Every structure is written in structure tokens, then in C-alpha cells.
Amino acid sequence: MSSDAEHQSAGVSRRKYLLTSAAAVGGVGLAGCSSSDTSNTNSGEGGNGDADSSTSSDSGSSGPSTVTAEGSSTVYPISNKGSSYWNSNSPPSDGEYWGSNDEGSVPGWDQIQTDENIADYFAGLYGFEATGERSNPPFGTRVALSHSGTGCEAVRDGLVDIGNSSGPITAELGISEQQRDDNYVDHVVGRDGQPVFVSQAVYDAGVEQLTGEQIRGIYQGDIANWSEVGGPDQEIYVVGRAEGSGTDTTFRLNMLGDAEAPMDVDTRLGQNQQVQQVLQNNDNAIGYMALAFSGPGIQAVAIDFDGTVFQPDPDAENTIFDAEYPLNRDLHMYTRINEETPDGTDMREAAFLNMFLTDFGQQVFVEDVNYITLPTSDLDAEKQKLPEQM
Amino acid sequence: MDSFTDTEVGGWEARAERYSGRVRTFITETDPGALAVVALSMGSLLLAFAGFLSASPLAAVPFGVFVLSTGYGWVRHQALIARAVTFAMTTVTLVTLGLIIAFIFVESAAAFRYESVTVFGVSVPGLGMFVQTRWDAVSDPVRYSLVPMIHGTAMVTAIATLVAAPLGVAAALFISEIAPPAVREAVKPGIEVLAGIPSIVYGFIGFTIINPWAGEEFALNGGSTYLFVGIVVGLMALPTVVSVAEDALTSVPDSMKDGSLALGATEWQSMTSITLPAAFSGVSAAVLLGVGRAIGETMAATVMLAGVQKIPEPITNVFYGYETLTSLIAANYGNASGTQESALFAAGVVLFVTVLSLSVASQYIEARMRQRLGGERT
Numbered sequence: 001m002s003s004d005a006e007h008q009s010a011g012v013s014r015r016k017y018l019l020t021s022a023a024a025v026g027g028v029g030l031a032g033c034s035s036s037d038t039s040n041t042n043s044g045e046g047g048n049g050d051a052d053s054s055t056s057s058d059s060g061s062s063g064p065s066t067v068t069a070e071g072s073s074t075v076y077p078i079s080n081k082g083s084s085y086w087n088s089n090s091p092p093s094d095g096e097y098w099g100s101n102d103e104g105s106v107p108g109w110d111q112i113q114t115d116e117n118i119a120d121y122f123a124g125l126y127g128f129e130a131t132g133e134r135s136n137p138p139f140g141t142r143v144a145l146s147h148s149g150t151g152c153e154a155v156r157d158g159l160v161d162i163g164n165s166s167g168p169i170t171a172e173l174g175i176s177e178q179q180r181d182d183n184y185v186d187h188v189v190g191r192d193g194q195p196v197f198v199s200q201a202v203y204d205a206g207v208e209q210l211t212g213e214q215i216r217g218i219y220q221g222d223i224a225n226w227s228e229v230g231g232p233d234q235e236i237y238v239v240g241r242a243e244g245s246g247t248d249t250t251f252r253l254n255m256l257g258d259a260e261a262p263m264d265v266d267t268r269l270g271q272n273q274q275v276q277q278v279l280q281n282n283d284n285a286i287g288y289m290a291l292a293f294s295g296p297g298i299q300a301v302a303i304d305f306d307g308t309v310f311q312p313d314p315d316a317e318n319t320i321f322d323a324e325y326p327l328n329r330d331l332h333m334y335t336r337i338n339e340e341t342p343d344g345t346d347m348r349e350a351a352f353l354n355m356f357l358t359d360f361g362q363q364v365f366v367e368d369v370n371y372i373t374l375p376t377s378d379l380d381a382e383k384q385k386l387p388e389q390m
Numbered sequence: 391m392d393s394f395t396d397t398e399v400g401g402w403e404a405r406a407e408r409y410s411g412r413v414r415t416f417i418t419e420t421d422p423g424a425l426a427v428v429a430l431s432m433g434s435l436l437l438a439f440a441g442f443l444s445a446s447p448l449a450a451v452p453f454g455v456f457v458l459s460t461g462y463g464w465v466r467h468q469a470l471i472a473r474a475v476t477f478a479m480t481t482v483t484l485v486t487l488g489l490i491i492a493f494i495f496v497e498s499a500a501a502f503r504y505e506s507v508t509v510f511g512v513s514v515p516g517l518g519m520f521v522q523t524r525w526d527a528v529s530d531p532v533r534y535s536l537v538p539m540i541h542g543t544a545m546v547t548a549i550a551t552l553v554a555a556p557l558g559v560a561a562a563l564f565i566s567e568i569a570p571p572a573v574r575e576a577v578k579p580g581i582e583v584l585a586g587i588p589s590i591v592y593g594f595i596g597f598t599i600i601n602p603w604a605g606e607e608f609a610l611n612g613g614s615t616y617l618f619v620g621i622v623v624g625l626m627a628l629p630t631v632v633s634v635a636e637d638a639l640t641s642v643p644d645s646m647k648d649g650s651l652a653l654g655a656t657e658w659q660s661m662t663s664i665t666l667p668a669a670f671s672g673v674s675a676a677v678l679l680g681v682g683r684a685i686g687e688t689m690a691a692t693v694m695l696a697g698v699q700k701i702p703e704p705i706t707n708v709f710y711g712y713e714t715l716t717s718l719i720a721a722n723y724g725n726a727s728g729t730q731e732s733a734l735f736a737a738g739v740v741l742f743v744t745v746l747s748l749s750v751a752s753q754y755i756e757a758r759m760r761q762r763l764g765g766e767r768t
Contacts, residue, residue: 147724174728235611242697243527245725252528262529266612267696270721281602282612 064128064139067348071151071164072246073271074192074290075331076143077369079164082356083141085364089119089134108359126351127390139348147270148172148246155184155334161349163334166192166290167246171259185344185385187333189356190366190373193320194251194288194327195300195312197275201283203299207231211304212326216256218286221264226284239275239287240265250329251288288327291320292370303327321372328372343387350386357382424467428474431459435478439485494742498735500728505534519736525699527722527730534733536740538699542616542714543685543741549620549708550627550684555677557624558631562676565632566639567661578636585629592622593693601694614696614711622694623687627680634679638672638759639665671759678752682745688716697721715741 069079085097092099098118100109114121119137120130128138146154148165152172155163165172170180180186196215198207210218210229217223218236227233240263241248248268253259269275272293279285280297294300300312300320310318310325318324333353337344345353355361362373374382417425434455441449463471505518520540524533561581565574596618605613642665650660666673695711699718702710713721715737726734 149725149727153727172727237612240698242721242725244722244727244730248528248725260529262526265698267614268698268721270697270724277598278612281598282605284611 064348066140066142067162067352068142068144068160069151069162069164069333070144070146070154070160071162072148072166072331073145074148074166074247074292075151075164075189075333076145077292078190078331078356078365078371079143079162079333080145081369082352082361082365083143086119086122086137086141086352086355087135089117089131089137091117091134106360107363108361111359122355123348123351125354125389126347126387128347128351141352147242149244152334155336158336158338161335161346162353163332163336165246165332165334166329167249167332168330169332169334171249171253172246183337184334185337187335187345187353187385188330188374188378188382189333189353190331190362190371191328192331192371193291193325194247194254194329195291195294195320196286196288196303196327197279197294197298197300199279199283199285200297200299202226202231202234202286203301205232207301208299209302209304209309212255212306215303219251219256219263219265220261234284237267237278237282237285238265239278239285240268241275241288242268242270245270247289251327254326254329290370291372294370331371345386347387354383354386354389357386420470421467424463424470427459427463427467428470431456431463431471432474432478434459491742494735494738498732498739501534501732501736504729504732516736519733523701527726527733532729534729534736535699536715536733536737538701539713539715539718539737540740541701541705542695542712543716545616545708546620546623546687546691546714547681547684549617550624550687551677551681553621553624554627554631554680554684558628558676558680559635559673561628561632562635562639562673563661563666566636567657567665578633581629581632584625585633587626589626589687589689590693592626593690596622596690596694608709610709612696614694615709616695616702616711617708619691619694619711620708622690623684626687626690627683630683631676631680634676635669635673638669638676641672641759642668668762669759671755671762675752675755675759678748678755682748682752685741685748686716686745688720692717692720 069083071079088097090098092115093101095101095103095105098106099114100106112121116124116130117132117134117137120132123138124130131138143164144160148167149172151160151163151165152169153163154160156173163169168180169175169184169186170177175183196210205226207226207230214223214229218229218238219240223229224236225233226236241251249259252261252263256263267278269278269287272289275287275289276293276295276298279287280295302309302311303320303325304310305326308318308324310320310322312320314321320327322328333356335341335345335349335353340346356365357374357379362379366373434452437452438449438456441452460471460475463474501519502516506513506515507517507521508514509517519534519536522533523535523537524531525535525538526533561577565577569577600618600622601613601615603613604610604615604618608615646664646668647660650664651657655663691714695713695717697717698712700710700712702712718737719734722730723734
């Protein structure tokens with residue numbers, strides 16, 4: 001699809017370039033960024049000139065303003081890696097980060113085949129002017145690390161362009177699906193499995209597989225000793241996640257059957273790294289966390305859901321990487337619908353988000369950081385949510 | 391001060407009369423140019439504050455006027471503008487405090503309303519936070535009891551005090567009374583350095599070393615304990631206790647000690663029967679300040695505690711460590727919204743009131759000490 005778009009853009013984009021640069025020139029004398037990004041959107045929409053200020057960004061440059069994102073530590077590795085690649089604006093001769101050379105090429109390169117730098121190429125699809133310079137993308141991107149709830153609030157309040165969340169925004173902000181559809185666009189960029197991990201000692205003592213029912217029992221306080229599920233005679237140290245966090249909400253919903261299901265845990269930890277450390281430090285712990293944080297001293301267990309056994313082994317018939325695995329969850333990047341962007345996604349955001357939805361992006365930003373890539377049908381559906389390419 | 395007491399005698403009209411008289415004299419005796427500058431400077435500062443409160447981008451304009459007029463006034467009428475500016479700066483401090491207090495109370499209102507309990511037909515907001523023990527922000531019934539966290543804070547503070555008070559007072563006594571000057575000069579800066587270690591360092595050591603060790607040695611399910619959090623927080627409060635207690639002990643007049651020694655008492659007898667009793671209120675103030683530090687300690691508690699809102703069985707069991715008021719806020723602020731967020735502010739209100747009472751108490755004790763030892767008399 002990208003090559004098609006390129007052909008089209010050759011004809012259509014001149015008007016866009018002129019508009020963009022004119023606005024940028026005006027922006028130097030006036031207040032900087034805001035006017036240019038408004039005009040980008042408006043020219044895409046057919047020029048409705050009453051919008052008066054930018055959604056959020058406060059970058060001082062005179063070009064299009066920086067795309068800002070904030071939110072979940074689970075989405076952060078994807079978002080941050082994408083942002084780093086974008087800001088590097090590597091040339092196609094690089095081979096490792098973009099393009100191809102004698103030593104190799106980036107995944108999915110055969111579908112891209114461009115002689116532009118990485119950010120120039122993706123921004124160009126949405127009508128931004130290329131800089132042709134390494135480390136100088138047409139506009140910058142910046143990703144901050146906080147929590148799903150904070151990310152959703154930040155995009156709600158217009159503090160950032162993109163809110164990263166590992167849970168659905170309806171649960172994070174307590175809004176209805178109608179309100180979500182009216183105010184936000186949900187861009188899913190990848191999937192995260194929440195494997196259930198146990199301490200190495202428990203795994204070695206024979207707990208290699210649990211049923212969904214057993215995990216429910218453990219997390220609701222009905223099962224308190226490993227001997228009840230075929231392990232050693234030892235208390236279970238149940239590790240939950242921060243009350244109301246995206247990880248907590250998704251686990252309750254998918255494993256316990258209800259987003260408000262009661263839980264009885266021994267500790268609640270905020271960060272994936274803490275869960276990892278506690279599981280390593282104790283020899284009787286069970287916990288769940290993002291796949292990206294698996295490591296030595298902890299073992300993912302296979303889970304039997306209604307007769308289907310999902311294995312942590314990627315080569316098994318059913319694996320915890322499958323979309324069917326009930327603990328898999330979508331990783332969201334939300335954008336806000338407002339007066340300037342009735343579609344919810346302006347050109348800058350679209351250019352950045354589109355990068356994640358290519359085969360290249362899925363490989364490098366999703367699979368390489370241990371998350372699950374989207375199947376083709378989902379990718380097509382996600383691309384439909386973005387504005388037309390130039 | 392005196393004029394203030396005088397006016398109390400007169401009626402309201404008389405006071406107003408006298409005050410406006412003073413203002414009139416002041417105005418007539420001062421250069422009108424200087425007055426105009428001061429009025430402009432202070433007026434624009436007020437305007438800037440009003441603009442700030444209404445979040446207006448125009449607030450920058452009066453602030454700019456304030457800076458310019460104050461700069462001009464500093465050159466032309468320094469004494470007068472300095473009086474006005476120092477007064478304004480003091481006000482800023484107090485206003486900041488006032489805004490913070492107002493903010494946490496307003497933000498916590500929703501949680502207090504949610505936890506209303508009807509007693510004898512009267513609905514008492516917030517009572518539900520203290521008469522039942524369930525905190526669950528997600529599953530039904532959603533309740534926001536602060537009792538488990540108040541219990542946790544009390545446990546940690548009690549253990550920390552048991553660590554910091556004897557160690558701190560003993561160290562202060564050694565430094566002020568026993569140690570030779572050379573040792574004193576070396577030890578005092580050491581204690582200051584201890585005070586400078588960031589609390590996350592203690593917390594990190596606790597999380598990575600003490601918790602796993604405690605879990606292993608005491609066969610606990612997990613390693614979070616109020617005992618070790620209390621000990622760590624006690625060590626963190628130690629420098630405060632030592633330095634304030636040392637000041638109190640040093641401020642006991644030599645004449646009192648000399649008298650005791652002259653009567654044939656040994657050094658140790660003088661310490662226990664003269665110096666310590668004389669400095670008792672100062673030493674108590676030191677311990678109270680340490681307690682205040684322990685109550686407010688956040689980072690170490692958050693990292694080392696389990697982060698679940700329960701009360702251990704039995705209630706005095708120190709080998710469980712669940713949650714304190716501060717760790718509740720620190721662990722949940724990122725994910726909380728709505729009433730849950732408001733309940734975190736309610737925890738902040740409880741903390742604020744506790745720490746405020748402690749600080750008032752320790753200041754009162756310090757003031758009493760000064761009075762008793764014949765320093766200033768009011």
C-alpha cells in the first residue's frame with residue numbers, strides 16, 4: 001500500500017507543501033507552532049479556519065509541533081523505540097535502523113523501498129516536507145513514562161497528543177463506550193500477553209501448568225497453599241498489581257470474569273520490574289506481568305482454559321502469544337477528537353502512528369520488544385482509522 | 391506590639407479612627423512619587439495573583455508591571471520598596487500554605503461525602519473512613535476506610551520512635567557531654583551526612599536486601615514487615631533527633647552543671663539528675679520532630695511495604711507490613727481517578743493534620759524550654 005500512496009502523493013502533495021511552508025513562515029513571526037499544525041489539519045479537511053490553537057504541544061520550533069505521548073509503562077517500550085527511530089531520522093543507507101546496505105536490511109523493507117530517511121518517509125506520506133538530515137526529522141516525537149490512567153487523563157486534558165494505555169480508556173477514565181467513541185480514537189498498535197509467572201522453585205517442584213479455575217482460586221483467596229495445585233507444601237505469595245491500574249483491570253476482566261471482581265492478594269506492586277524482582281526474591285510467589293519482563297529465576301506457566309492449553313513455548317500448538325489467549329490485551333494509543341481534529345487524528349499523529357502499523361513497525365517496535373504483532377486484518381482496520389495519505 | 395494592645399481597650403470606631411490617622415500621617419509624610427511606585431508595584435502583584443488564580447494568560451502582564459515598577463522603585467526609593475517587597479514575600483509564603491491546605495481539603499471533599507455515615511439521624515461526612523476497615527476501590531462494595539493505613543502509619547512510627555529516640559538521645563548526650571571536642575567535631579558532620587542520604591536509597595536497600603532476608607529468616611510469606619520498615623525509618627529520623635536533642639542539651643547553662651559538680655556529684659550523676667531533666671522538654675521536642683519525620687516518610691515505606699490495605703492479625707503483629715498513609719498515596723496516585731483519587735487526598739488531610747499537631751506540639755515544648763531555662767521571657 002505504501003508504494004501506491006507514494007505515487008499518489010507525487011501529484012497531490014504540492015499544494016500541501018505550499019500550505020505547510022506558508023504556515024511555517026507565518027509561524028515564525030507569530031506564536032510558533034500552533035498555527036502550522038492547525039493549518040495542516042484544516043487543509044486536510046477542506047479549510048475550516050475557526051480553530052484557534054493547537055491541541056497541546058508547546059514546542060518552540062517554527063515547524064510542525066512535536067508529537068507528545070505519555071502513559072503506560074507497558075506500551076512505553078513500543079512507543080519509545082518508535083520515537084527514538086523517528087527522531088534519529090536515519091538515512092536508508094544505514095541498514096541497521098532503516099533501509100538496507102551490504103550488511104543487511106530492516107524487516108519489511110521490501111514493502112517500503114524508499115530513498116528517503118525514516119521520519120522523512122513516514123511524515124511525507126502525510127504531506128510533511130522532508131529535511132533529508134539525520135537527527136532532524138520533519139517534526140520531533142517525545143514519549144513520557146507514567147501510567148495508563150495518567151496517559152488517558154493527559155490526552156483527555158489535551159496535555160499530550162497521544163495517550164498510551166494498556167487498559168481500555170473506558171475503564172481507565174470510567175466513561176461509557178459512547179463517550180469513548182465521541183471523544184477518542186483508539187489506535188491499537190500491538191498486543192500484550194500477560195503470562196502468569198511463578199518463582200523458579202515452585203516451577204521446579206512441579207507447578208508447570210495451572211487451570212484458569214486454579215488461578216482464579218489463588219487470586220481470590222480460596223487456594224492458599226501450593227500443595228493444593230500440585231506443588232510443594234508451601235504458602236502462596238500472591239502478587240497483584242496496583243489497584244485500578246491497566247494491568248489490574250485487564251487481569252480482573254479476563255481472568256476473574258469481571259473488571260470489578262474481588263481479589264485477595266498479599267502484595268500489590270506498581271511496576272513490572274518490581275513484580276519480576278519479587279518473584280525472583282521469593283521462592284513461593286505467583287504473579288502476572290508483561291511478557292517483555294520475563295527473565296531468569298522466574299518461569300511462565302502453561303494455562304489450561306476450558307481444555308485448551310496455552311504454552312509459553314512459541315512453537316507449541318496453542319501459545320500465550322495467540323490472539324485467542326484470554327489474557328492477551330490490546331495496547332492502545334489514544335488520540336483526542338476535538339474541534340481542530342474532528343477525525344481525532346491529525347496529520348502529525350497519523351504519520352507517527354502509521355509507522356507502527358507497517359510490517360517494518362510491527363517487527364521492530366512490537367515483536368522485537370517481546371510483544372505480539374497484530375494480524376493483517378487488524379492492521380488494515382487500524383489503518384482505516386487514520387486520515388487519507390497524501 | 392504595644393499600640394496593638396492599646397487599641398484593644400478602645401471601641402471599634404476608636405480603633406479605626408486611630409488606624410486611619412496613622413495611615414494618613416504616613417501618607418502625608420512620604421514622597422508621593424514613592425507612594426505611587428509602591429502602590430503600582432503591590433497593586434500589579436495582586437492583579438497578577440488574581441490572574442494566576444483564574445489561570446489567565448494575561449497574568450504575565452501585571453507581573454511584568456510588578457517587576458518593572460519594583461526595579462524602578464529599588465533604584466529610586468529603596469527603603470520603602472524593600473519594606474513592601476519583604477512584606478509581600480512573607481505573604482506569598484503564607485498564601486502558598488493556605489492554597490495548599492485549601493486544595494487538599496477541596497479535593498478530598500468527594501471522598502468524605504462518599505464515606506458519610508448517619509449517626510442518630512445526622513449524616514457525618516468522612517466518618518465511614520474511621521469506623522470500618524474495608525478499603526477496596528474496585529470491587530463491590532467500594533469502601534475507602536483509612537483505618538488500615540492509620541494503623542500502618544502508627545506501627546511504623548512507633549517502631550521508628552523506639553529506634554530513633556534511645557539511639558538519638560544517647561548519641562546527643564555523648565556528643566554534647568562526654569565526647570572530647572575532637573571527636574565531637576568529627577561526629578557531628580557525620581550525622582549531617584546521614585541526614586542527607588536520599589530516602590529511596592534506604593528503600594532500595596530495604597527492598598533488595600532486607601525484605602528477602604527477612605522473608606527467609608523469619609519464614610514469612612513475602613518479606614514486607616512493619617518491623618523492618620520501622621527500623622529503617624527510625625534510622626532515617628535519627629539525625630533529626632540527634633541534632634535537635636544535642637542543641638537542647640548544649641543549651642543547659644553551665645552554671646547549673648557546675649553547681650551540681652561543686653556539690654560533689656559525679657559527671658554522670660550531673661547528667662542524669664541535672665542536664666537531662668533541665669533539657670527534658672527540648673529532648674522531647676527532638677523526639678517529636680523525629681516522629682513527624684517518620685510519619686511523613688514515604689519512599690522507603692512505599693518500596694518496602696506490600697501495598698495492600700489490610701490490618702494484620704493480631705493487630706500488634708509487626709511481621710506483616712501492608713500500607714501506610716504515605717505509601718497509599720505514593721503507590722496509587724498514578725492509577726487513581728474519581729473518588730479513589732479524592733480518598734488519597736483524604737489520606738493527605740489526615741497526614742497533614744497529624745504532622746501539623748506534632749509540629750505545633752514540639753514548638754510549644756521548645757518555647758516552654760526556653761522560658762524555663764531563663765532565656766527569653768515574654
